[in-house]
């Protein structure tokens with residue numbers, strides 16, 4: 346166990362936790378944009394910046410990637426922290442002026458109008474979409490390209506990727522709504538990834554639901570589910586297979602059952 350102080354409160358937590366997780370354990374909320382508890386922290390957005398005082402030295406650091414250490418003092422709302430977060434939000438707002446979560450957070454930090462050149466992006470390059478695709482879905486259909494101001498997330502060669510299964514996990518975790526999913530009858534389109542996939546037709550109601558390749562992908566996983574489940578849309582599955590499902594002892598993530 347590791348003992349540290351967060352905003353004057355002494356805390357004892359398990360080794361290996363981040364400062365963000367330790368703070369959350371005692372009910373101290375630190376704002377985040379690129380953090381998701383199911384994914385490896387990446388430290389991209391810096392919104393979770395806190396002040397760490399160690400051996401008399403103070404430094405600003407991202408709480409989501411900073412591991413707890415014996416004897417450190419953490420300040421989550423000092424003058425220094427507020428100033429740093431305000432600047433970060435000012436930069437994010439200049440990049441994505443129309444994105445609601447950024448507008449809201451900027452307002453909370455007291456940012457009215459960014460002093461920097463205003464852009465019109467929706468993506469903050471947080472990398473959540475890349476990480477979920479790689480770590481949870483296990484597909485790695487998207488990644489970062491270029492550096493500096495040219496940096497972006499896209500598919501290999503910025504063209505339609507045969508690897509993308511159109512599951513939409515990227516859109517689910519994206520904090521800014523930059524990834525749009527368009528379901529149009531038998532087609533699922535994700536324009537940002539140049540993806541266009543045929544959707545499967547439900548054997549019961551005849552409606553289209555998940556992309557065929559996503560369903561085929563899930564069939565190859567050891568989900569311990571009856572094969573007929575993959576032929577039926579979520580609505581019919583709930584009504585027709587509800588009882589069958591509730592009896593199933595399965596470790597399948599809940600979103601797999603509801604999303605496909």
Ligand code: SF4
Nearest residue numbers: 468469471472474519
């Ligand atoms: S598309 Fe969304 S999830 Fe992906 S890097 Fe951009 S903001 Fe983050």
Ligand code: FES
Nearest residue numbers: 388390391393409
């Ligand atoms: S949430 Fe920690 S750097 Fe983004």
